[in-house]
Amino acid sequence: METYRDHLNSTFSDEIWGESPGYVLADLPARQLSLDDTETRSLRKNSISKSSSTTWDPLGETYTQIEQTETDYPREAQAGSPRTKTLSGHVWQAVAASVILLLNFVLLFVVAFGLREKGPDGYPAIETSSCDGASRLSQGIHYVINILATILLAASNYYMQRLSSCTRSEIDRAHQRGSWADVGVSSVRNMRFMSWDRIVLWWILVLSSLPIHLLYNSVAFETSGGNLYTTAVVSSSFIASGNRQFVEPDSGDQVDFTNFKNISNSDCIKQYSAAQVEFSGASYLTSGGSVVAVSSDENIPSDVIFAFGSSSQNILWASNFTTSTQNFTSVFNDTNMIEAYNADTQQDITLGLLWVCRDSLDLDTFGVAEIAGCNLKSLESGILPWTINGFPISYCLADEQPMRCSVQFSTTILIVVVVSNLLKVTCMLATIFRIQHRPLITIGDAIASFVASKDDTTSGRCLLSKKDVQSGSYIRLEGTNESNRWKRQRNRWFRSVSWKRWSFLTILVSLTLGVSIYLLALGVYNNTSQSYNTGLNQFGAGNSVSIGQVVSISDEQSPSVIKIVLIANAPQLLVSIAYFQLNAIMTAMLANAEWASFAFKRKPLRLSSPRGQQRSTYWLQLPYRYSIPLLAVMITLHWAISQSIFLVRMALFQDGEQLPDYGFTQLGWTSGALMLSIILGGVLYFTCVSMGVFMRYSPGLPLLGGCSLVISAACHAQPDDKNAELGPVQWGVVGVNEDGTSHCGFGSKDVRLPYEGEICT
Known part of the structure; x- marks a missing residue:
């Protein structure tokens, strides 16, 4: 026997091929049913067909404007075949991570067995005919590395959000205890509701990201020859x-x-x-x-x-x-x-x-x-x-001595990166094939679930907001008219994000930009105070590097490569953490924008495993018009940082012969690449802040903030609106309660926006 709630949860499973049950969700009664119950085969003879026209969505997506007509074809029949031809989004992420693992393994094989060792330092190298050639090769390799690293970390973030997303049963238990879960964003808060196996996988994904941040960019580094004279x-x-x-x-x-x-x-x-x-x-x-x-x-x-x-x-x-x-x-x-x-x-x-x-x-x-x-x-x-x-x-x-430059590779660092990549792919495959939870990942997943099966803990509170939940007023003011009175408010976007997230992002950005500006000022000062070129332009981004821009990090004459690598890539870690925080903030603001748009537009829900007329998503909450440019900017920013602060190695020669006991490994930076990094980082941060400050949500739905209680409260559909979640829906007044007050919720039929001061329960 399978309960209605069990079946409801199964509709949000992300099977590899998007498999959906062979029976109709909406016609299941709220009692326990057998899987082969004949009641599940009954369909409405008269349901709704759609003739549509395409309309532009401000979030960057198209939706369908519905004209309702009667037809002999029920909506249930449009739910899609048991197997769709399109792979689910999380599977594409695992495929991308697997391809990157293959590329890293091929690189490791080539470096370990295909490149000869240069000199006594033991690092495999690609020698070039000129230092300009070595610089261009190094820049190209680092750009490819940053593309792969950004895609890999984005895929990892995708699975972290998937693992931290709660199932409907977990959310119901949280609501019954007076708590709530985050929906639509990657959340550490949800760990209190997660099973131990998901927690373990989540932490492996987090810890395996550290070597990617701290080491990947130093797999390859440029080495210059210095002649004693x-x-x-x-x-x-x-x-x-x-x-x-x-x-x-x-x-x-x-x-x-x-x-x-x-x-x-x-x-x-x-x-x-x-x-x-x-x-x-x-x-x-x-x-x-x-x-x-x-x-x-x-x-x-x-x-x-x-x-x-x-x-x-x-x-x-x-x-x-x-x-x-x-x-x-x-x-x-x-x-x-x-x-x-x-x-x-x-x-x-x-x-x-x-x-x-x-x-x-x-x-x-x-x-x-x-x-x-x-x-x-x-x-x-x-x-x-x-x-x-x-x-x-x-x-x-x-004495004519040629310039001696090469691009060297660290086999040890590359092995660590490959192992980290392998751990990520293993976690992703385990999530697909072993973790049997069926999460509500997107806002659309949660809306569809609560519309299909209401949550009694939020009955009568259809105007509940995140602020009410945090203040506890939804308990103290339950049933009062004032708390259920609709007000026309246009909240600014930043209010949908907690002050803790904004503060953490601001601290990270301030720290990163502050260090970068200090190094830039130091470089500019040295460049102006020393009016001669030091000849280090073959390092880094190829810009002229002033005296003092290659410095020792300790009293050691030549610190170890690993020590320099960790220091040089520390900004990469800070920027990646800032990116995840910025991504979460952008996700929360845009998710609330999509949420608010349902008060004015009838459109299909966007789900991680769509059925019927529902839309699919591969980047969770961020629309493509935001996610793709953000990804491109982050790739460029990580590359610019890799060219700003970097490992510098110099091999020493005398009379054309390398000296086996001499050479230097130091930390260097370049002003030009630092300037580019500061500009890109500043533009990203201030763009995000500007969106939060200057953009306002459409009046209608209360602020969401990713709170499951708010979604639950707004999704008490009318009993006669069967299978509403499978087609285009809109939020507003959908009926009248027995006490004469208006009832607001999501519906596929006649829906209107409440008027100012209207009581909605």
């Missing part, structure tokens, strides 16, 4: 004497410049000022190697060389020499910077990377080095003479 200043007589070697002051190694290329001052200044990188306090070249600047001044003895080392100790080295114009001598130091010593003030002065602008060094009384008047463009063009230590430079001899 030495800069020497020699006289032309030194070159004329046939000397082609000098001792590198840091290591004592011989530097042979026999095969160095002769380049002009302009090219020399451009290359060695733009291609230098300061990384962990030391300076390196992204292209090119050691350079010898040749001076035509014959006052330099042939045995004197000025050499600027570049590796562990960047020092100014001179052989028994002190300039006459600036009294300083070289000192060894461990600051990893070019440093001079002021003999007068006994102060150290740091010059930094600008050996090109050596003669702009200005010593004040405190011995602080100031870069004053170093105009690289004027030096490049020859408008200003190029001198180092007062000696004019004629040309340079430069």
